[in-house]
Amino acid sequence: VRTPVGIVGAGPAGLFLAHLLHRQGIESVVLETRSREEVEGTIRAGVLEQWTVDLMQDLGLGDRMRREGHFHRGITLRFNGESWHLDFEDLTGGKRVTVYPQHEVLRDLIAARLANGGEIRFGVQDVQLHGLTTDRPRITYRNGDGEPEELHCDFIAGCDGSQGTSRQHVEGRTEYQHLYPFGWLGILVEAPPSHHELIYARHGRGFALLSTRSPDIQRMYLQCGPTDNAADFPDDLIWSELHRRLETVDGWTLTEGRIFQKNVIGMRSFVCDRMQHGRLYIAGDAAHIVPPTGAKGLNLAVADAVYLARGLEDFYGRGRRDRLEQYTATCLRRIWKAERFSWYMTTMLHTNPAEDPFEQRIHLADLDYVVHSRAAATALAENYVGLPLD
Numbered sequence: 309v310r311t312p313v314g315i316v317g318a319g320p321a322g323l324f325l326a327h328l329l330h331r332q333g334i335e336s337v338v339l340e341t342r343s344r345e346e347v348e349g350t351i352r353a354g355v356l357e358q359w360t361v362d363l364m365q366d367l368g369l370g371d372r373m374r375r376e377g378h379f380h381r382g383i384t385l386r387f388n389g390e391s392w393h394l395d396f397e398d399l400t401g402g403k404r405v406t407v408y409p410q411h412e413v414l415r416d417l418i419a420a421r422l423a424n425g426g427e428i429r430f431g432v433q434d435v436q437l438h439g440l441t442t443d444r445p446r447i448t449y450r451n452g453d454g455e456p457e458e459l460h461c462d463f464i465a466g467c468d469g470s471q472g473t474s475r476q477h478v479e480g481r482t483e484y485q486h487l488y489p490f491g492w493l494g495i496l497v498e499a500p501p502s503h504h505e506l507i508y509a510r511h512g513r514g515f516a517l518l519s520t521r522s523p524d525i526q527r528m529y530l531q532c533g534p535t536d537n538a539a540d541f542p543d544d545l546i547w548s549e550l551h552r553r554l555e556t557v558d559g560w561t562l563t564e565g566r567i568f569q570k571n572v573i574g575m576r577s578f579v580c581d582r583m584q585h586g587r588l589y590i591a592g593d594a595a596h597i598v599p600p601t602g603a604k605g606l607n608l609a610v611a612d613a614v615y616l617a618r619g620l621e622d623f624y625g626r627g628r629r630d631r632l633e634q635y636t637a638t639c640l641r642r643i644w645k646a647e648r649f650s651w652y653m654t655t656m657l658h659t660n661p662a663e664d665p666f667e668q669r670i671h672l673a674d675l676d677y678v679v680h681s682r683a684a685a686t687a688l689a690e691n692y693v694g695l696p697l698d
């Protein structure tokens with residue numbers, strides 16, 4: 309089978325890329341190792357940047373998001389027994405926080421892709437890349453029935469996430485990594501919202517985050533150890549920690565409900581400083597990881613897809629290669645800023661047992677600065693709602 313662009317991975321990076329290319333008349337085939345049900349059922353990100361929301365609308369993929377998404381003016385920060393609201397809409401000239409879960413985004417992208425005749429091959433195995441430094445790279449794999457198949461392409465997009473293998477093909481890369489000595493315990497709860505916006509809390513016992521999913525389902529996170537096991541957290545321990553870390557101001561209470569999912573998420577920062585090799589371009593978590601605190605990972609994956617689509621459009625439409633050649637450099641400028649912001653939010657809001665008391669006071673000073681200085685609040689706000697695309 310021949311296709312202009314072979315896309316490995318049906319996450320946000322791969323699926324947005326397929327839609328962006330299709331809009332320009334460039335066809336592609338998406339290969340995915342998991343089943344459609346698994347892809348659509350994995351609970352991950354929750355927050356979309358304003359331009360990601362606008363892009364979904366532009367691509368004609370925004371109808372359900374407009375109806376079911378939650379649009380917030382800003383967020384609340386809690387620390388030192390105080391609660392402060394940051395009004396992003398005011399600070400950024402009208403941009404908002406959109407809570408619309410990643411798996412709902414993926415459901416919308418998959419449905420629209422299949423409806424317009426685009427291909428996604430789920431449940432493939434043994435995906436291997438060949439001939440990347442030739443003009444005719446190939447992907448070999450086994451289809452859902454275990455039979456060998458081959459895809460002949462002009463270009464390959466490695467959108468296979470942090471555990472994928474496409475990055476290993478990028479020769480001459482340098483990898484930067486930073487580990488954090490904590491993780492998040494994430495829970496899904498059957499309960500009404502306790503607050504109309506997200507609450508990020510720094511507390512002596514550790515970070516806590518109140519988020520939402522729908523009017524009946526809430527998402528909450530609790531700082532835990534990096535290798536903790538979700539099964540070791542009984543429900544009553546989770547609730548007592550959430551109450552202690554979030555109920556730090558008079559008159560506000562957290563509504564409990566049935567916890568129906570628990571998982572532990574590791575925290576790391578990672579950047580691969582080359583994102584292309586011959587006809588292979590890698591995008592999204594395949595090339596970079598951020599800790600979840602800044603809500604940047606999904607959005608950053610989509611930004612890579614936008615830059616790659618622009619490069620491929622120039623190649624097919626005008627025979628120009630300069631944007632493709634500049635792909636890594638263009639992406640890295642945005643990636644390092646998102647890495648900085650995610651690291652800043654993470655270090656400012658978590659209790660790090662490895663830090664000395666001086667460093668802990670610095671983080672409180674940082675929070676105090678953010679809530680009292682319009683300049684500092686604006687800097688946080690413009691990063692949170694998403695810096696403009698280059």
Ligand code: FAD
Pocket residue numbers: 316317318319320321322339340341342347351352353354355356410435467468469470471472473494573591592593594600602603604605606607608609
């Ligand atoms: P992925 O979503 O990982 O997709 C890669 C796909 O490739 C997968 O479906 C995988 O099965 C497939 N694959 C792997 N190997 C192969 C192969 N060899 N062949 C074929 N297919 C393959 N980000 C935000 O922006 N906002 C948030 O609020 C946020 N919160 C988060 C909360 C949690 C708990 C977690 C875990 C993450 C969060 N993130 C958030 C990060 C976000 O989920 C990821 O950054 C995003 O999924 C990256 O998209 P991707 O397409 O690059 O990779």
Ligand code: DHB
Pocket residue numbers: 352353354355506517519520527600601602603604
């Ligand atoms: C969610 C995840 C985040 O990382 C974040 O900063 C805010 C919300 C969420 O899953 O709802």
